[in-house]
Amino acid sequence: MSGSVRVGVVGTGMIGQDHIRRITQVLSGADVTAVTDLSADLAQQVAAGLKDATVHATGQDVIGNENVDAVLVTSWGPTHEEYVLAGIAAGKPVFCEKPLATTQRACRNIIDAEVAAGRRLVQVGFMRRYDDAYRGLKNVIEAGTIGAPLMYYSGHRNPGVPDSYTTDMAIVDTAVHDFDVARWLLAEEFTGVQVLAPRRNRHGGDLQDPLLMILETTSGVLVSVETSVNIRYGYDIRGEVVGEDGTAALADRGQVVLRRGGTASGAVPQDWRERFIDAYDSELQDWINAVSAGAGATGPSSWDGYAAQVVCDAAVDALHSGERVAVDLIEKPAIYAGGQHP
Amino acid sequence: MSGSVRVGVVGTGMIGQDHIRRITQVLSGADVTAVTDLSADLAQQVAAGLKDATVHATGQDVIGNENVDAVLVTSWGPTHEEYVLAGIAAGKPVFCEKPLATTQRACRNIIDAEVAAGRRLVQVGFMRRYDDAYRGLKNVIEAGTIGAPLMYYSGHRNPGVPDSYTTDMAIVDTAVHDFDVARWLLAEEFTGVQVLAPRRNRHGGDLQDPLLMILETTSGVLVSVETSVNIRYGYDIRGEVVGEDGTAALADRGQVVLRRGGTASGAVPQDWRERFIDAYDSELQDWINAVSAGAGATGPSSWDGYAAQVVCDAAVDALHSGERVAVDLIEKPAIYAGGQHP
């Protein structure tokens, strides 16, 4: 592909606008040429801030537009399936924010379509895989420095959540990132999950917060995922791999050590934006580069989106039943083989 | 009590000798005046290194000796019950290395004897409660700085274990310290435990190592205990309390930051002695001080020894059954009330 990648954006809400800002002001090699949103006004308003972007009535119109080389799906989750399938049908690369789709059935439809197309066209927005610290962790594992991984602790801590947040969301919106990054770090699938409910945080009202989820992988690695979404002190993403010879953990993030008032302290990030802004940039730049190189998609795949969905479904069942629930995946199609993406 | 506390030592093996060295060369206010051991030769040899210590044929002789004010029980675990009971019968304060006794029945016998005596006479060797770092952790919790505790992660990592080490020992010898310190930090009893078996460490042979144990307390705090006893890199004792407003964790122990060959590093302790030598000193000094002040015992109690035994029994059951096992304690006698010892 010569010249900039022309991106059509389906859904211009908060995350859509953020990706548009990224493409136009931060990254290199792409332009936004077409947009749509459920709210025509919002789409119009966003387009007004862009050079030469056309506004369209529907996602299908954007995807079909001849000035669109690749599609960014940032609409409401339940609509993802339709737009991703349309992108595949049009033979255009698609970057779809997580979740890939909201049901296993929908995820499998996308996989089927991609398999029928004979190649990967879809990247899912699991940005943690592009985070330097997580990549450092993966490098340690792959180098064999700590021997085979035996356990992994993943802590997902948020200062607070809106009133609309439900306990299920702690799994499907929050822990889904921990599930994906654990699959990627360990290069394994999960086989089962149980969800334990500790004493509740008073800040969470009726919410069951925190949660402690224990998952197993095919080789027997135990993965422990904590979600603490009202913990006030910061947006703190923890991770430690326990191996046979040692451990590797995400370090604290403070860039300045302040000695003041009896303590030596470093700052903890306050929100996901601060913590992962570089990963979001890298993720989308990587996608643009892949599209530009004609590679379809090389980052987190539809398979990753599907596997995450199956784990989330099992975890929600486990939360409600109090029992361990098995994680059962279909056979992995060959086009996703070798897939430690990115 | 005027003058030095005259201590009789029952069992002069490794740990007994270490406590004798402590009393005679490090601590203040006590002398060792009588010793015994299953091996009369060993007892004789140890006594030879002491001023004025007599050697006796049996523990009962040591305990009954008129030159003995207080008793240190460092014999083989299964014999603890007998000597602790004898000490109580003689009205003499007893410091008993963990375990207090090797069965719940035996522990209850000791409790019954102490209750009958009308006051505490027994301190159990849970030295972690005397560690400065753990005390710092407890201070944070009690000050309310992080709100109510909701979860606690306890990691017990050992570079290696002898061939004689069994998987059950990972619970009764190793995790027992984590159980006790969690009870003490949280000021709560456990109500249940499950034991999960991750992929095995190749260094452990047939051993199920590591183990991940999940316990609940009466208020619902979830306690996660990891034992990794062949992890090579060091003797690393981890602990993190997750509260409503923040967390508090044991810090790394390195006293020197070395910048060399591409890394900035600190040393990790290599064995329990290095990690807890100060706690052992403080523990025994505290006991000597309490005895000297006529206080009987103020540190970890028979109740603590009993509760640890019940949790260990439940955890061993849980390991073998694969199921959650309830932790059922008898009613706590009044003499142990208020007991956040030390």
Added chain:
Amino acid sequence: MSGSVRVGVVGTGMIGQDHIRRITQVLSGADVTAVTDLSADLAQQVAAGLKDATVHATGQDVIGNENVDAVLVTSWGPTHEEYVLAGIAAGKPVFCEKPLATTQRACRNIIDAEVAAGRRLVQVGFMRRYDDAYRGLKNVIEAGTIGAPLMYYSGHRNPGVPDSYTTDMAIVDTAVHDFDVARWLLAEEFTGVQVLAPRRNRHGGDLQDPLLMILETTSGVLVSVETSVNIRYGYDIRGEVVGEDGTAALADRGQVVLRRGGTASGAVPQDWRERFIDAYDSELQDWINAVSAGAGATGPSSWDGYAAQVVCDAAVDALHSGERVAVDLIEKPAIYAGGQHP
């Protein structure tokens, strides 16, 4: 300015190529449209990798070209003055790699030209001001969190240097960054400098390495600059501000804590690229944004380039004389007022 900023590059050596890669593959809002180099072959070869970039015989040709909106000067230091002056004469914004020029006289010529032009057109490549950690340090100072700064330690450590490196270069190429960042952090000028020569590092041969330089500022802050350019362990940039109420220091950079073989360690950067790549990106993006907004220049100024040159000259004198040497600046023209750039 509508559309992308069209950048002409004077000097396509290593640093020039790196900035070209940055503009074309990483940053947003600019294109490289014209290049030149002392080696016509090299210029030709670099241009071949670009879309639509023309090759020119001289820097003057690049600067005068109608398809060039702004100029990047990355040629050999002694030629900077000529090209920067040409850019100012053409009324085009100039980004000049450090040094601004190689003599105080040349720097003053540039200042005079800018003052005559009536506005700032030049940004100097002091990229540390764009580093997140340094910005965090400056934020702490400006917030008054540690009271007034009283001392500043700046450590500049390099694993090694090429054979061509001389002791003077430890000042003019290496410490110049420490001088600039100290001026910026403290918002003050230097008034004097002495240079002390410790015992030599055996890896440095005849080089006087390390150096310890002590500078004073107008308000009396003492700045201690260490250059250790053969220290093997890494590229480690240290900084600590000592204030009245506390201190603030650059934190270690490791993103992963590895526990292995008796230590807990984090990686130290291995070269300037790894340490400052994000700062280089931000620096040039900031310049592109300023140019695009018609702002001329908002980053480190010609004044900053001049002041750095005066300090370097004084430090070289102090090195050779063994005496304290005064730092004497001309009066600061009004167009550089308020200049805490960026």
Added chain:
Amino acid sequence: MSGSVRVGVVGTGMIGQDHIRRITQVLSGADVTAVTDLSADLAQQVAAGLKDATVHATGQDVIGNENVDAVLVTSWGPTHEEYVLAGIAAGKPVFCEKPLATTQRACRNIIDAEVAAGRRLVQVGFMRRYDDAYRGLKNVIEAGTIGAPLMYYSGHRNPGVPDSYTTDMAIVDTAVHDFDVARWLLAEEFTGVQVLAPRRNRHGGDLQDPLLMILETTSGVLVSVETSVNIRYGYDIRGEVVGEDGTAALADRGQVVLRRGGTASGAVPQDWRERFIDAYDSELQDWINAVSAGAGATGPSSWDGYAAQVVCDAAVDALHSGERVAVDLIEKPAIYAGGQHP
């Protein structure tokens, strides 16, 4: 020597009482048997808290008493010379709090007496040499892990000082510890010193605080000593050795990592007692052990006390003159050879 070392204490002020508490309640192998103080009432009162300690009118009486094996000099500095000389004359080991004496002449008199006695009898209270962290630093240096030392940064920070504190005291009472520990770490003497006066801390009133002192050693190592005695945030003792291949630094001391309110923090010690209490214990125990073994003295020597005095005198001169002042030592008597004490 059989039995406990019988210690006579000359001076029962704050530090004397602290050492008495140490000997009687913390350490092993010594008793306090005789005391004196300028205030007879105070001496009487202190003795009342002891078993069998006699009160004497003068230090000479204590030193000469037949129930005194060894002498602890904790009187007012200007009286040290007299009591130390009396101890040597009596052939009794002396532990003398720093300073050994308040003039070089007095220090030399003590050295002469010890040389005449033919063996070391005096230990000076430079307790930092017994601190685990400093010992770790020394181990790294001696192991050659970082190559030859080239520079050493020593930071001595205090939250505040009493009104009676003078700028000279920042040298003779405060920095003297940094001087001694640097001599010991580097195993070298100083050859010169300059004292620089940064902008003053507003909390210090007329005090010249902080100070930055630059010293050289015989091999050319540069030692930079900062005293900041009103820095509020804590009692923070910093130290970093810069070697040819890397650096080694004293680590932060926090034992608990608290994550709360946007930061991850560790506690900084708040006073010298908290920071060095273990070192004081080890120091005095080491002395008791040496005395008990008939070794005279093995810790920091009269030579160390003398050398510290010479450096302090030079530094005070340098402070007042603004010039570098040479440090000139007499020839080191053979009885102090090999003396990396302890």
